[in-house]
Amino acid sequence: MSFIRPNIRHPQLAVNDLGYTRANYEGALSTLCAGCGHDSISAAILQSCFELSIEPHKVAKMSGIGCSSKTPAYFLGNSHGFNSVHGRMPSVATGANLANRDLVYIGVSGDGDTASIGMGQFAHVVRRNLNMVYIVMNNGCYGLTKGQDSATADRGSASKKGIPNPYSSIDLCETAIQLGAGFVARSFSGDKEQLIPLIKAAVSHRGFALIDVVSPCVTFNNTANSTKSYDHVREHMNATGTFDFVPLKEEITTEYEPGQTEEITLHDGSAVRLHKATESLDFSSRRSAMNEIEKHKEKGEVLTGLLYLNPQTPDTHELLGTTTTPLNQLDKDKLCPGSKTLDAINDSFR
Amino acid sequence: MKPTDISNPEYFHKVVDCQYACPAHTPVPEYIRLIARGRYSDAYMINWESNVFPGVLGRTCDRPCEPACRRGRVDEEPVAICRLKRVAADNKDDVKHRMPVIPEQKNGKRVALIGGGPASLTVARDLAPLGYSIDLYDAQRKGGGFMRSQIPSFRLPESVLDEEVNYILDMGINAHFDQYVDSLKSIVDKGYDAIFIGTGAPRGRDLAKLPGREDGDANIHVGIEWLANVAFEHTKTIGEKVLVLGGGNTAMDCCRTSKRIGGKDVRVVVRSPKSEMKASPWEIEDAEHEDIPIYENHSPKEFVTENGRLVGMNFEVVEPHYDENGKRRLEPTGEIVFMECDDVLMAIGQENAFPWIERDLGVEFGEWDMPIVDKTTFQSTLDKVFFGGDAAFGPENVITAVAHGHQAAISIDRFCQGQDVTERPAPGTNLLTQKMGFHEWTYDNAVSDDDRFIVPLADKTAALSDRKMEVELGFDLQQAYDEAERCLNCDVQTVFTENKCIECDACVDICPTDCINFTNNGEESDLRERLKAPATNAEQDLYVSSDLKTGRVMVKDENVCLHCGLCAERCPTSAWDMQKFLYTVTKAGQDKEAVTPCTK
Structure with a gap:
């Protein structure tokens, strides 16, 4: 019986800038179903943090409730984590971010946790542009309660039960673009080559970054008539282009043909280099992104890759004008300046 | 690369590193599992069928299996295969009826x-x-x-x-x-x-041309002849000061025997550097444990005699030099060292x-x-x-x-029987799933973290005073169990079925040693560099599938696979399965017996 992963690792594991191997970013052994797409996304998050040489204790993993929200236990075992209330991860993440703005916030949520019970919270965390990466492990069903259709299940898609879903679906990427998110992407759990650079760019982006990852539920929703099965997504996936994440220190040496390749510098000086599949797509235009998503939808395709990017959106701290020092580093006198200061503030409103 | 032909018995045989390295191809993991289960007689009989002298080999084998052991590539030391064999021999019941x-x-x-x-x-x-x-x-x-x-x-x-x-x-x-x-x-x-x-x-080699050889003959002995004389009790003592010439296992046996039958100042003198001695490392360790010094880079120059009796030997100190091909030359330094002795044992090879x-x-x-x-x-x-x-x-x-x-x-x-001797019988093979249920296998797939256990030794003073007292005591049953659990069960193979795979990556993500990859096919040298962890050990094969749905192939580097079965446990479609591969060398007459093949 094995619920324990062996402790032996490959003797020649690569080492990152911090001197850590990937093993330093592992978590506990997954208890999800064998073949669950979520485990691949966990592995992609792990790999991204390793490649970015992020110190594990500088990361906070935030989640709600659901299969997806269990996954933070399965990666970055040396990081902070908060497994919060169903659909309420954005509030908890907001509070944590306000208290300590220096951490990397990785929110992990599912389609139920985001698009059903958490829809209200999701909408507002996008509007506030909280500096976080919000990963939706989107399998189109409620896997933890035996696979009922979720709010992201496409109309007509049928899970293991076999009955086509009669309702129209919520497209989280379109919603996020509409609500003002600065970084919006869609990916597939079975395509790490696309997913890993997306996560790395999302971590480097300041402000709210959404990655909606189609993640097949092998147990309940990997059927022939499901639009979120491994086979369906592989056959109908169409990427906006390929994508390189260029960390700050790396000198740019390769030259690309103009028009097809676009480079966007992020707030921290790193860059994303896009090799677009079509010239018509303009990543900095919300209208172009929406058009492109809808165009593919009409053809029955799933558009993946980076959809929209605006690195210049002000995040929550900027909007609120908070101190640049994390609150947990301020001393008592600064945090609680006393009744005289309070009186002065109150007076200013009179 | 072409898809791996796993129906060729030699492919999976090679994955079982220990068995492959053994000249007799003893199914090592098979009997180690039986030892862990306390089935010593069964473990003994598997050995006996294959290597005929499990009790002898469990003490004295040259152990080609141990340097080959996969555990040595992922952990510091290999499984103590040889000494586990002894456990089976020492703890078995009467096996005469078998x-x-x-x-x-x-x-x-x-x-x-x-x-x-x-x-x-x-x-x-x-x-x-x-x-x-x-x-x-x-x-x-x-x-x-x-x-x-x-x-x-x-x-x-x-x-x-x-x-x-x-x-x-x-x-x-x-x-x-x-x-x-x-x-x-x-x-x-x-x-x-x-x-x-x-x-x-x-025939033991002699130094017939060395000056003084004839004069000192009474006290100069050929190692293997001398050991035989001790074994058959024709020789019962030796002088107090003994020089043993040579760096092989016979030299180690000569010096340790000398210590037990009268030798007090026993030295091993070897021409080569100590690091290049032919003796097994453990035998050198055992000699050193008995306080026998080893003098390296000393080339015998002459036997020194006085009044027709051996009194010592002169050695010339040499220095090893290596040319660009790594070939060694021993160059004399001119320094001559005299060592006193009563007897010399020559263990410099046999013919x-x-x-x-x-x-x-x-x-x-x-x-x-x-x-x-x-x-x-x-x-x-x-x-x-x-x-x-x-x-x-x-x-x-x-x-x-x-x-x-x-x-x-x-x-x-x-x-x-009037048959063609050049036609050889095929090996016996069997490949059978080990799945017992969800997360359950017939073998202990959890990988032990233990370091290699050290075999306890008898008290040194007592051992040195009795030529017949066995120095190694052997593992006790708890140690034997713990050491047996270090075995990675390399004979339980990871068998991949292409048409069941949905390419969900679950096996890639769970594999603790990054063996499994899904990638575009290519030449072997190219593939080896592109894998998740570069496959630098060219002696270990890559297991390549035929094309999958996405056009990619599965490539598994056999090198550091722990055979932990997690790939198969995380596989939703049983495209991976853990199957025990039993390979037996067919013996005389066995290919004539009616063998009913197992069809499922």
Whole structure:
């Protein structure tokens, strides 16, 4: 019986800038179903943090409730984590971010946790542009309660039960673009080559970054008539282009043909280099992104890759004008300046 | 790369590194699991079938399996395979009733075995159950050959050797001991259907041309002859100051034996650097543990005698130099060192010698005056004469002799039955799933974190005062269990079925040692560099699938796979399965038995 992963690792594991191997970013052994797409996304998050040489204790993993929200236990075992209330991860993440703005916030949520019970919270965390990466492990069903259709299940898609879903679906990427998110992407759990650079760019982006990852539920929703099965997504996936994440220190040496390749510098000086599949797509235009998503939808395709990017959106701290020092580093006198200061503030409103 | 052909028995055989490295291809993981389960008799019989002398080899084997052990590539040290074998031998029940039944009705064929060592005894063990009448000739007074005369009792108790030699002699072998064969013609003339020569490499090298050799002769001994004399109790003492020349295992046996029968200041003197000594590292360790110093880079110059009696030796200190091909030259430094001594033991190698084979019989001799012997059939140029063990191709070790014996027995059987000896029987193989249920396998797939356990030793003072007291005590049963659990079960293979795979990556993500990849196919050298963890060990194969749905292939680097089964546990479609691969070398007569293949 094995619920324990062996402790032996490959003797020649690569080492990152911090001197850590990937093993330093592992978590506990997954208890999800064998073949669950979520485990691949966990592995992609792990790999991204390793490649970015992020110190594990500088990361906070935030989640709600659901299969997806269990996954933070399965990666970055040396990081902070908060497994919060169903659909309420954005509030908890907001509070944590306000208290300590220096951490990397990785929110992990599912389609139920985001698009059903958490829809209200999701909408507002996008509007506030909280500096976080919000990963939706989107399998189109409620896997933890035996696979009922979720709010992201496409109309007509049928899970293991076999009955086509009669309702129209919520497209989280379109919603996020509409609500003002600065970084919006869609990916597939079975395509790490696309997913890993997306996560790395999302971590480097300041402000709210959404990655909606189609993640097949092998147990309940990997059927022939499901639009979120491994086979369906592989056959109908169409990427906006390929994508390189260029960390700050790396000198740019390769030259690309103009028009097809676009480079966007992020707030921290790193860059994303896009090799677009079509010239018509303009990543900095919300209208172009929406058009492109809808165009593919009409053809029955799933558009993946980076959809929209605006690195210049002000995040929550900027909007609120908070101190640049994390609150947990301020001393008592600064945090609680006393009744005289309070009186002065109150007076200013009179 | 082309898809791997796993129906070729040699592919999975090679994955079982220990079994592949063993000359006799003993199914090591199979018996280690039985030891962990306390089934010592069963573990013993698996060994006995394959290597004939588990008790002897569990103490004295050269262990080619251990440097090959996968555990040594992922952990600091390999599994103590050899000493686990001993556990099976020491703790088994009476196994006499499990020995082959010897037919009373003989098959009418007579075979002579010359020499009573491991090779000849293995031939006897394989042929006697088939109904052959076997005559065995040996110059010593008991069977076992070099296992008896060269391996000291403190490493191999006589009772252990007697037991395993007798299992074979009790098969109705007509043993003629104390009978030195001085003419092959005399044997040929007796009309045997086949003759097997397993006479070892009996001649120890001498330093005949070194000055003083003749004058000091009374106290200068050839190591292997001296060890035999001690074993048969013709020699009972040695001087206080002993110099042992040579750096092989015989030198280690000589020095440790000297310490037990009167030697006080015993030194090993070797020409090469210590790091290049031929002795097994553990045997060097054992000698050093008994406070025997090793002098490296000392080349013998002369035997110094006074009044016709040996008083010491002069050595020239040399310095090793290496050319660009790594070839070593020992250059004299000019420094001469004198070492006092009462006796010298020369353990500087041994040679084959066949003064008793008449050169006009039809057995042709080639280079180095060695008989011309076929590497596969062990047949000489005289068709009814076969060779095996050290006699065939020069000095090796017990396990190699056993492997030769099995193969020679096949040839002799085929020859006597009028079949073509060059046609060899295929190995026996079986591949069977080990799945018992969800997260449940027939084998202990959890990987132990333990370091290699050290075999406890007897008290040094007591051991040094008794030549027959065994130094190693062997593992106790708890240690044996813990050491057995270190085995990675490399014979439980990761078997991949392409058409079941949905490419969900679950196996890639769970694999603790990054063995599994899904990628575009390419040339082997290109693939090896593109994998998740570069596959730099070219001796280990890549397991490549045929094209999958996405056009990619599955590539698994066999090098550091822990056989933990997590890929199969995380696979939603059972495209991965853990299947036990049993590979057995087919022995004489076994391919004739009706074998019902397991179809499921």
